[in-house]
């Protein structure tokens with residue numbers, strides 16, 4: 001059984017519904033540097049009913065790093081991995097294969113491209 005990812009946070013009304021608090025989901029996925037783990041964390045977030053609120057809180061709290069609200073944070077900033085121009089490469093870079101979770105419109109100005 002894993003440790004719920006948001007266990008370190010004070011419980012609020014919204015994070016009681018956090019999918020990452022489900023038994024069997026490990027915090028490790030949300031704070032890993034492994035692209036496979038990051039992708040898994042983003043897929044968990046994609047099915048979370050409180051994703052937008054989580055993302056707003058992560059931005060407000062200036063979370064230094066990890067996956068929050070379906071997005072990857074590094075150095076306190078929300079990163080976007082943009083698709084490159086032109087034909088897709090024959091051998092895609094690993095980070096190009098991370099799930100792309102749409103950022104709510106009102107938070108898009110907070111994205112920094114990688």
Ligand code: SF4
Nearest residue numbers: 018020045048054069
């Ligand atoms: S969006 Fe992701 S990190 Fe946030 S509460 Fe849901 S599962 Fe956890």
